Amino acid sequence: MKLAGLTWWRNNYGSILQAYALQEELNSIPGISYEIINQYGKKIASFDNLIDKIKTIGIKKTIQRIFWKFGMKKLRNRSFNIQKFTDEKLRISSNQYSEDTIAQANKKYEGFVCGSDQVWNPTLTDINSMYWLGFSDDIKLRFSYAPSIGVDGVSEEEAKVIRKNLRRFHGVSCREETGTELINNIIGTNQCRTVLDPTLMVEKSVWDKLCPESKFKEPYIFVYMLRGTKEQRCMIEKFAKKVNLKIITMPFMEPEYAVWYDFKFGDFKYWDAGPDEFISVIKNASYVFTDSFHSSVFSILYHVPFFTFPKVGKAQMSRIINLQKILNIDSRMVYNENDINCVFQKKIDWKSVDEILDGKRIISQQYIRKVIRKYDEGICL
Incomplete structure (x- = not known):
């Protein structure tokens, strides 16, 4: 069929x-x-996609997105590697x-x-x-x-x-x-x-086969913030000093919510990661800070303690909260510095999580x- x-x-x-x-x-x-x-066309930079974006989000936001995908060489490299992954790994219909x-x-x-x-x-x-x-x-x-x-x-x-x-x-x-x-x-x-x-x-083995070896030899904190604020990033920096770990980050993931502090934030900026490398950097992290549903997912799959910042929008929040609830994980939500300390003290019963997931x-x-x-x-x- x-x-x-x-x-x-x-x-x-x-x-x-x-x-x-x-x-x-x-x-x-x-x-x-x-x-x-x-x-919408197989290529990120297609005319059909451009027209679709103008219709759905307007000219101003479309121009904004174009800049944050192609405006700098490092961002172009990211777009290239994402395109490479979709070309090689996804079965997309030949007809549009x-x-x-x-x-x-x-x-x-x-x-x-x-x-x-x-x-x-x-x-x-x-x-x-x-x-x-x-x-x-x-x-x-x-x-x-x-x-x-x-x-x-x-x-x-x-x-x-x-x-x-x-x-x-x-x-x-x-x-x-x-x-x-x-x-x-x-x-x-x-x-x-x-x-x-x-x-x-899917079974975790699907991701194990896809996931490349880590590029990073020393322990680190991975930060994947789609939105968020400078203040949140400053809280992460304090935590990193406390646990004596470097910060790896992927800056400017959502164009409409760019935080200029990201130019300064982090010890290593992983600009050009493809989707498979996104998994790898989570898998090998000591801790993950995020406002993303799927970075929470991969933290859970690979038993990495994670901290979740609230993301703007009720729909965004409900899926993250629901995920923690169904897996019987105590809240990992972080609103201030005290919350980071509280979440840090909470140990996740990974055996129980795996049993529920199975x-x-x-x-x-x-x-x-x-x-x-x-x-x-x-x-x-």
Whole structure:
């Protein structure tokens, strides 16, 4: 069966790696051939992508993004290595589709998967977008894998559209419990399941094979701040002095939230890391400071004590808090210097975390296989 996935696969390390994880899991199932829909051109610097960004975020922010991806040689090197990874590791459809042409994909694929990432967040994508699979023919397999909806509620009008879309699905899942509860309230059943983010759903061996050796020989703190403030970075510097460790950082990851202090911050700036090197620098760190969901994920997978700064936006916070909650990890959230000391004292029971993950991994993997069986039996929601 030839399946196509509709997800975000180029925005940042997390998006790319979640897309890679779901690709690897689906292609490990006998009889399944899966690839990712190319909805905005295979190259970061494409004309189609430029036009799309201008339409969605405006000219000013588009110019800002172009500068922070290509304005300096070090940033161009980062973009090059991210592009290299996607070219070599992701199976992207040779045909490019848009909202206007996505229905043509029915000719090529027997089924469609939407997710993961925040593709169902109505503040980021339209509820009539391709990510809800409304374009697919009735005979096609349709299911979601761990999309995030990112809001606490929707209007009745939005709920009607969502119900209409999901009525044709053979399986529905969300990444967060809050999303699952909202979807179940909308459709009036308990058919929606909570599953792991794809990066947690695959076996750790997938990442071990992908992960290169560490470039750094001495112990270090890794800091991956997508947003945040100068004050937060100063707190990290004090902690680094306390534990006598160097700081490795990846500056300027989100153009709209650039902190100029990043030019000064850190003992080594890892400008040009690809997604695989992003995993490696987390795996080999002594501590991780972050406001990112996926850097928290890889810290957990590799048993690295991590500190989480709050990230602007409720949708951003809920997924990080939910992750700690489902794994029974005491809060790692940091709001001030005292919190850093408190979190530092909290030891994570990694054996318990691994046991919980193993159980939820089985549930998540079984969900996909059950959905495929339901399709074979002609059962929809």
